[in-house]
Amino acid sequence: xxxxxxxxxxxxxxxxxxxxxxxxxxxxxxxxxxxxxxxxxxxxxxxxxxxxxxxxxxxxxxxxxxxxxxxxxxxxxxxxxxxxxxxxxxxxxxxxxxxxxxxxxxxxxxxxxxxxxxxxxxxxxxxxxxxxxxxxxxxxxxxxxxxxxxxxxxxxxxxxxxxxxxxxxxxxxxxxxxxxxxxxxxxxxxxxxxxxxxxxxxxxxxxxxxxxxxxxxxxxxxxxxxxxxxxxxxxxxxxxxxxxxxxxxxxxxxxxxxxxxxxxxxxxxxxxxxxxxxxxxxxxxxxxxxxxxxxxxxxxxxxxxxxxxxxxxxxxxxxxxxxxxxxxxxxxxxxxxxxxxxxxxxxxxxxxxxxxxxxxxxxxxxxxxxxxxxxxxxxxxxxxxxxxxxxxxxxxxxxxxxxxxxxxxxxxxxxxxxxxxxxxxxxxxxxxxxxxxxxxxxxxxxxxxxxx
Numbered sequence: 001x002x003x004x005x006x007x008x009x010x011x012x013x014x015x016x017x018x019x020x021x022x023x024x025x026x027x028x029x030x031x032x033x034x035x036x037x038x039x040x041x042x043x044x045x046x047x048x049x050x051x052x053x054x055x056x057x058x059x060x061x062x063x064x065x066x067x068x069x070x071x072x073x074x075x076x077x078x079x080x081x082x083x084x085x086x087x088x089x090x091x092x093x094x095x096x097x098x099x100x101x102x103x104x105x106x107x108x109x110x111x112x113x114x115x116x117x118x119x120x121x122x123x124x125x126x127x128x129x130x131x132x133x134x135x136x137x138x139x140x141x142x143x144x145x146x147x148x149x150x151x152x153x154x155x156x157x158x159x160x161x162x163x164x165x166x167x168x169x170x171x172x173x174x175x176x177x178x179x180x181x182x183x184x185x186x187x188x189x190x191x192x193x194x195x196x197x198x199x200x201x202x203x204x205x206x207x208x209x210x211x212x213x214x215x216x217x218x219x220x221x222x223x224x225x226x227x228x229x230x231x232x233x234x235x236x237x238x239x240x241x242x243x244x245x246x247x248x249x250x251x252x253x254x255x256x257x258x259x260x261x262x263x264x265x266x267x268x269x270x271x272x273x274x275x276x277x278x279x280x281x282x283x284x285x286x287x288x289x290x291x292x293x294x295x296x297x298x299x300x301x302x303x304x305x306x307x308x309x310x311x312x313x314x315x316x317x318x319x320x321x322x323x324x325x326x327x328x329x330x331x332x333x334x335x336x337x338x339x340x341x342x343x344x345x346x347x348x349x350x351x352x353x354x355x356x357x358x359x360x361x362x363x364x365x366x367x368x369x370x371x372x373x374x375x376x377x378x379x380x381x382x383x384x385x386x387x388x389x390x391x392x393x394x395x396x397x398x399x400x401x402x403x404x405x406x407x408x409x410x411x412x413x414x415x416x417x418x419x420x421x422x423x424x425x426x427x428x429x430x431x432x433x434x435x436x437x438x439x440x441x442x443x444x445x446x447x448x449x450x451x452x
Contacts, residue, residue, distance in 0.1 A: 002295040003142075004267070005234040007225060008153045009218050009233035012100065012160040013250055014240035015191065016259040018211050025189050028064070028209050032219030033263065040236070040265030041311060042275045047322045047341065049283035051242035051250055051257035052329065053160075054103040056283060061085065061104065063287035063302035066327060073328030076105035082299060084287045085110045085151055091296060094148045096139040098153035098221075099126050114139045119157060126157030127164070127177040129213065133220035140228040153219055154221045159210030161245050163365065168208045168366065172452050180216065183208045193248045193256055195382050199371035207244060235293055236265040237286070246368050247389050251329055251361040253339035254347050254406050255398075258324045266293060269311050279319040280342065281307045301435060318440065323430040329361050336438050346406065347423035348396040351438050352444070358390050379380060394445065397423065424449060 017023050019030040021037035022044075026137045027370075049059040054074045055066045061084045062069040062077060070078025077083070083093040083104075097104070098116030116135035118126040132154060143150040162168035164179040185201040188208045194200050218238065225231050239262040243249035249256040262272055267377035281289075284304030291298045292306040310316055328334050336351035352359075363369060369389075376383035388409075397410045397420055410416045424446055431439035443449045 003149045003233075004294060005149050005230060005385065006151045006290055006294075007221070007234050007236045008151065009221060009236065009238040010057070010100070010153065010155045011214050011218075011238070011240040011243045011261075012158060013157055013242060014159055014211060014214060014257060014261065015244040016240070016261045018208070018244070019215075019261050021263070022261045026183065026211075028188065029208060029212055029377060030215040032215045032222065033261075036218075036222065036236065036238060036265060037263045037273075039272050040263050040274075041175070043262035043264060043279075043281060044275055044277040045261035045343075046207070046239060046260050047243055047258040047280065047282050048239070048260050049258075049322075049326060050325055050327075051252060052326060053100070053241050054105075055327075056241040057100070057155075058105075059283040060213075060286045061110070063080075063284050063299075064305040065284060065303050065323075065434050065436075066325060068303055068434065071105075071400045072448045073332060074330050077109060079106075079109070083109050083111075084290060085112065087291070087296075087299070088151050088294075091294075092148055094143050094146060094150045096143075096150060096152040098132060098139070098152070098154045099157055100137045103155075111349070112405075114142060121173075124171060124177050125215065127179075129216040129220045131450045132156075132217050133224050136221045136224035137227070140224060140230065144228065146231075148392060156214045156217045158214035158217060159207055159244070161362065163203070163206035164209040164213060166203070166367075179209050179213045181209060181212045183212070191244070191246070191249075191256065191405070193254075193407065194246060194368060195372060195375060195379075197371055197382075197383070199374075199376055200368045203246075203264045203367045203371075207246075227236040232267050235267070235269075235290070236263075237290075238263040239408065245363050245366070247363050247372065247385075248364060248406065251326060253324050253326060254348075255341060255346055255366075255400055255404055255407075258339070259323070264311055267309055269293060269308070271313060274313065276310060279307065279316060280322045281310070281319065282295075282324070320379050321426075323434070325436075331360065331361055335359060335361075338427060338431070338436070338438070338442075340423055340430065341400070344399060344401050345419065345423065346396070346398045346400055349427060349442060349446075350392045350394055350396070351441055353392040353394050355391055359392060395420070422446075 066072040096114035190196040239260045288306040293310040326337040339348040398406045
């Protein structure tokens with residue numbers, strides 16, 4: 001057994017390309033996480049399994065797909081599923097969490113020794129970086145007193161809505177929380193999957209202000225760790241639970257939904273400043289990887305597998321794509337979606353799409369979606385995007401090398417039918433091997449599959 005600690009830093013609703021280390025052009029957006037990236041390994045093909053807060057975290061901490069851990073939506077995991085923290089507890093680890101603890105349920109299955117609740121008025125609803133410093137420092141001192149290795153999960157509430165300086169924030173809290181940097185619309189970049197119109201650009205500025213504050217929060221936790229003297233005895237992992245809370249990102253299965261800005265600093269394992277752009281790792285792989293790094297046995301019933309050798313710089317086969325999914329939203333509306341993503345294509349199956357059932361999610365509450373609806377009245381291209389977002393297509397296929405923002409659905413293009421059939425069979429294989437609950441529906445829906 002390796003008694004190294006684990007610090008797990010998780011952003012809330014941050015797109016994979018919103019950090020400077022991952023190519024974000026916004027000035028000064030993420031100095032703290034950029035420094036961490038310079039000390040560790042950038043996993044450029046890392047993905048989360050389910051691009052929505054609670055299911056994403058529960059996949060990370062169980063090593064199982066949502067339909068296998070009992071929590072396909074905003075649900076508690078099944079009682080017979082072993083969590084990472086539950087497992088570590090048996091080996092003498094102290095477990096701590098700060099922020100978003102309500103997204104790991106039932107709470108007794110995670111065996112937290114320390115709960116740092118920050119989502120309250122006293123702590124500015126998790127929007128004050130110094131609060132995370134205080135909570136982290138308190139936990140680290142506790143573990144030193146107990147002479148125990150630790151797992152500490154620091155969950156930022158940024159850049160989740162309501163964004164810094166937004167009308168939503170004022171409406172929800174009655175005041176604007178403080179941010180050290182408020183970006184202007186002229187200073188930011190509008191993601192390519194959204195129209196570059198004034199109201200969208202304004203909300204993008206609010207989002208990036210929250211990204212910057214998230215970086216400060218993570219910097220405060222890292223500061224506390226360094227001051228504890230345990231920095232070089234700690235495996236540090238940073239990622240986001242899903243993409244940004246805008247249309248065509250969070251609560252979907254697009255590249256901008258599941259790809260995550262993952263940084264790993266593992267003393268004795270990773271090399272400073274390295275990048276891995278070859279291997280597609282998934283959220284379900286986090287638990288077995290951490291166990292292997294700690295030299296602990298890996299339970300056999302997990303869906304994920306360890307990428308510890310990849311962290312050491314080895315090239316591995318069998319990591320060419322990822323299987324991702326959504327089943328329901330926070331409102332418990334059912335929108336079953338499954339996707340396969342690899343270096344060239346993304347293939348998506350929207351089981352719910354029937355031309356009349358409308359997609360609803362949190363991103364529709366912001367100024368961006370409403371701005372798109374208004375713009376659609378006089379802009380056919382935006383109108384088509386709104387229609388696609390609201391009702392989707394039963395299947396979608398995108399050439400990610402040419403179209404990473406998923407603007408052109410190729411599913412009905414004659415020249416792509418061989419490719420479509422390849423991914424249909426690949427999807428069926430994933431569904432069958434993982435005992436996915438919608439496999440029979442998929443067979444009945446897709447032409448030709450029911451003869452296999």
